[in-house]
Each structure stands twice: as structure tokens, then as C-alpha cells.
Amino acid sequence: MPASEACIPASLLASCVTLVFQIGSAVPESSLLSVHILTPSFRPPMEELLTRTQEREEHSQGQVQQEADQAMATRLQAAAWVQRGQLHHPAGLSVQKISRGIDQKGILANRVAVVTGSTNGIGFAIARRLAQDGAHVVVSSRKQQNVDRAVAALQEEGLSVMGTVCHVGKAEDRKRLVAMALQHCGGIDFLVCVAGVNPLVGSTLGTSEQVWDKILDVNLKSPVLLLSQLLPHMEKRGRGAVILVSSLAAYMPRVELGVYNVSKTALLGLTKTLSLELAPKNIQVNCLVPGIIKTDFSKLLYENEAVWKKFMEYYWVKRIGQPEDCAGLVSFLCSPDASYITGESIVVAGFSPRL
Numbered sequence: 001m002p003a004s005e006a007c008i009p010a011s012l013l014a015s016c017v018t019l020v021f022q023i024g025s026a027v028p029e030s031s032l033l034s035v036h037i038l039t040p041s042f043r044p045p046m047e048e049l050l051t052r053t054q055e056r057e058e059h060s061q062g063q064v065q066q067e068a069d070q071a072m073a074t075r076l077q078a079a080a081w082v083q084r085g086q087l088h089h090p091a092g093l094s095v096q097k098i099s100r101g102i103d104q105k106g107i108l109a110n111r112v113a114v115v116t117g118s119t120n121g122i123g124f125a126i127a128r129r130l131a132q133d134g135a136h137v138v139v140s141s142r143k144q145q146n147v148d149r150a151v152a153a154l155q156e157e158g159l160s161v162m163g164t165v166c167h168v169g170k171a172e173d174r175k176r177l178v179a180m181a182l183q184h185c186g187g188i189d190f191l192v193c194v195a196g197v198n199p200l201v202g203s204t205l206g207t208s209e210q211v212w213d214k215i216l217d218v219n220l221k222s223p224v225l226l227l228s229q230l231l232p233h234m235e236k237r238g239r240g241a242v243i244l245v246s247s248l249a250a251y252m253p254r255v256e257l258g259v260y261n262v263s264k265t266a267l268l269g270l271t272k273t274l275s276l277e278l279a280p281k282n283i284q285v286n287c288l289v290p291g292i293i294k295t296d297f298s299k300l301l302y303e304n305e306a307v308w309k310k311f312m313e314y315y316w317v318k319r320i321g322q323p324e325d326c327a328g329l330v331s332f333l334c335s336p337d338a339s340y341i342t343g344e345s346i347v348v349a350g351f352s353p354r355l
């Protein structure tokens, strides 16, 4: 074994510690623990291993390597379990619960955020940023394996994150998301509604009633229905923030996006109406309006060279947006710095279509 491979960085071993505890959560709920912060009163063997590795002078190179190999094997096994979906909680709870006793740092310290459609793309970047800024974050989306993967990835970064399956168009999923956030996080401060669909590319008049219903259910109705369930709990916290996610298509409809354009324009109106209704409760409602952001969702647009070139020429956009370009704004809108901002729709597109 070359000397360079013999030296395992402490950060890698820290990841091993995290994953080992994630596995611990597959066992009965009574034994669930917060993973990413290891309290002095609970020093598991893997943490001792980490500490010992950091104090490497006390060990011979061979001993450290042996321990690191063992940790790596455990880590790979854990990753395989996550991959095979063996960490599923019967109710769809992914990995383990958040400890309420942990003191987070940052502008959103110890606040609780629920983010829908957050296992990929823009939602994932938002979930990560809110957690980096100190919030406990509940991620969710339709597929259990996506939830598991997202939670594992963020927890490996030391972030306070948990997750559950929630198809926002399904009442029972929304109910479970709310119940889980309350049970494991003790309250809710922020709701970020990212989940959105566009199952059909075609004209508005040619769209079937079934597709109309699906797009409006997921894109427009679900944020309202979820919020109505969360509201009593947000009110109890004294201040809250709701962020809806629209699209540039709301201002500049693309002919091929039909009903999707309409649903995203309606979200701008929803932002205004909800902001008025919730102002007396000290809950701000604002809207993120992304341009073309590089995710799976927008592949059809940016992978089509002709479309993208036209877009750049017309609007002088210098580059395609990244999911992270949207995340800082959402964190700001949740922060106390934004407590006098409500009813706003803010474009993140590399240019602005508004006056």
C-alpha cells in the first residue's frame, strides 16, 4: 500500500461515523439518535476511532490503516444499504430523527424548514443552504430512494436534515410530512414549496382535463393545502416565512409550455393573496422566480443548442443558472433581515423581465 493511501483524512472518517449512525436508525425508533453532532455524553466507538486518528502520533501507521480500512468497509456497506432501500422507516421516515436539543449556528439557527421537491435540483440546493445557515431541514419528494440519497448526502456534510416521502398532490403524504416535522422537530418556521411538474409539452387548448388537474393540483393547489395544515403550528412560533417557486414562464410564457405557464403565473397571484392574508400573523409570503436553471427539469431547454443560443442572444444572459443561484435568496427571505418583505416575486434569471 503506497504511503499516500495509508493516510486517511479525518473528514473521511467523520463521514464513516455519520453513516454508521444512520444505519443505527434502521433499528427500533426508541434507539434513534441525532447523528451529526456527537455529544460528549455519547461517545460511540467510531468517534473514539476518529479522535484516535486525529491524534495519530499515538498509533503506528499500520494500526491507523487497519482501522481506516474497517471504517471504509462499514461505510461502503452503509452506502449499499441506503442504495438498496434497507433503511426505510415503515412510515417513510428516512434515516433518523433530528435532535431538538442541538444548538445550531447561523442566521437561521434552530429554526425548522420544510422543503417540498427537495431531493434534487433547486429544492436540494435550497435544503442544503437552509441547513448550512443553521436550520433543521425536512426534505421530501415522491421517491423513497431519492429521499434516502438526499438525506444521506446532506448528513454526510454534517447538516441537520431528515426526510420523508411526500408527493405533494397526495393528501395522506402531506399529512404525514406535517406530522413528522412536528414530531421530530417540535414546530415549523418555514415552508418552501419547490415541487412542480410539467407532464405535457403542448398547447393550452389541446390539454385534457386530466392533465389540467394534475398540473394545477401539484403546482398551485398543493402549496395552499400544505400551508393550511402547517399554519397553526407556524403561528405558534411568532414569525414564519413561506416561499413559493414560480418560473420565468410566468412573465414570459413559452408557447410549448401551455398550462405550466398558467400555473406559474397563478403562483404570482397566490403570493400576493397569501401575503395579505398572513401579514397579521407575522408570516411573510414571497416567491422565487427562476430563469433557466441547470437541472433535470430544464434539460429540454438547455440541451437544445438553438433554444439556448436564442435565449442568450435575446437577453444577454452570460451563463445558465445553477441551483445554488436560487438558494441564497430563499435563505435571506427566511431570515429576520427579510421580516419587512412580503408579497414579492423575485426573479433569479441572469436578467430581469420586469420593469
Ligand code: NAP
Pocket (backbone or CB within 6 Å): 116, 117, 118, 119, 120, 121, 122, 123, 140, 141, 142, 143, 144, 146, 147, 166, 167, 168, 169, 194, 195, 196, 197, 218, 245, 246, 247, 248, 289, 290, 291, 292, 293, 294, 295, 296, 297, 298
Ligand atoms: P428537478 O431537478 O427535476 O427536481 C425536482 C424535484 O422535485 C425532485 O426532487 C423530485 O423528486 C421532486 N418532485 C417532482 N414531482 C414531485 C411531486 N409531485 N411531489 C413532490 N416532489 C416532487 O427540478 P427543478 O429544476 O429543481 O425544479 C424545481 C422547481 O423549480 C419546479 O417547481 C419548477 O417548475 C421550477 N423551475 C425550474 C426551472 C429550471 O430551469 N430548472 C425554471 C423555473 C422554474 P422525486 O422524483 O423523488 O419526486
